[in-house]
Amino acid sequence: MDLTSPRTIRNIQEQFGFTFKKGLGQNFLTARNILEEIVDAAEIESGVIEVGPGFGVLTSELAQNSDKVVTIEIDERLIDVLDYTLAEYDNVKIINEDILKLDLKKVIDDEFNGEKVSIAANLPYYITTPIITKLLEEKLPIKNIVVMVQKEVAERMSAKPSTKDYGAITVLCQYYTEPSIVANVPASLFVPPPKVDSAVLKLKVLDKPSVEVKDEGVFFRVVKAAFSQRRKTLLNCLSANFPIPKDEISTLLESIGIAPSRRGETLSLEEFANIADTLLQKIK
CATH class of the missing domain: 3.40.50.150 (Vaccinia Virus protein VP39)
Incomplete structure (x- = not known):
């Protein structure tokens, strides 16, 4: 047949x-x-x-x-x-x-x-x-x-x-x-x-994820936040989704070499992981 x-x-x-x-x-x-x-x-x-x-x-x-x-x-x-x-x-x-x-x-x-x-x-x-x-x-x-x-x-x-x-x-x-x-x-x-x-x-x-993160839940929370409003900056998206003062998020991003004015669609997986690991210290 x-x-x-x-x-x-x-x-x-x-x-x-x-x-x-x-x-x-x-x-x-x-x-x-x-x-x-x-x-x-x-x-x-x-x-x-x-x-x-x-x-x-x-x-x-x-x-x-x-x-x-x-x-x-x-x-x-x-x-x-x-x-x-x-x-x-x-x-x-x-x-x-x-x-x-x-x-x-x-x-x-x-x-x-x-x-x-x-x-x-x-x-x-x-x-x-x-x-x-x-x-x-x-x-x-x-x-x-x-x-x-x-x-x-x-x-x-x-x-x-x-x-x-x-x-x-x-x-x-x-x-x-x-x-x-x-x-x-x-x-x-x-x-x-x-x-x-x-x-x-x-x-x-993959046998293991492509990037290493300290907390997968926070990693995907950052990803979801970054794409929640594609026209808004990373700073605005993160501040709307995390209970951290906006100026502190801005400082954290700058400390890891990521401009707060960037948008989520420009970030690599490594950059998402870096942001998540840095934010984790603030929301523990």
Whole structure:
């Protein structure tokens, strides 16, 4: 069964009376070469977790290249479809759950004996950031996260300082991972085609964060504050979010060589870490 064929997808739709739900971001990839690039980028050693299998297009490719695939699908209507399209694979387990509510650490412990796994997914656009945030903040035993996302989201997560795409999610991703764009994917390669182009984003999870900080909570609080009002200076953003007199924050910034008039989008991860460690002394 060629699941990359639009005709096959239409036939499955008719057979199961399935209609796409825009609210669940159901757009299925039909380009085999892109599927192969996702699998290669995931660098699967033994096991892989997939999020949002749809009709099983990517799942089947993963099943052919790994010992075990655990795929998580929120739409109950798709479970019977997946049982049909993936019938030939005995190394696939389907979990009908909401990824954002699922205890992924338990899944990895139970299904992969707690060993490092890769994550692969064609993520619905509307929950891309919450899913990636969950995967990173829970500090799970993950080797690589390879996801199909909206092109502008991929550009945001791999952006450099002083660019329009650089923001809080950029810092989060680059704190925990090494991001890179593997491939650009036009909307025409999906059924049904979305309104925007996509990209395959690879997040290589680091063994330890890219910068050392004394308190991660304060670090991300500084990051969030710095981007809370992009047009305002760093001094104004920090003073609005920390219970420290404005003149003291100004002095602290100058003491570590950072001009209070700068904006958050110009700061490197190292500078964010330096600010957080310095502010920590004041809010303890």
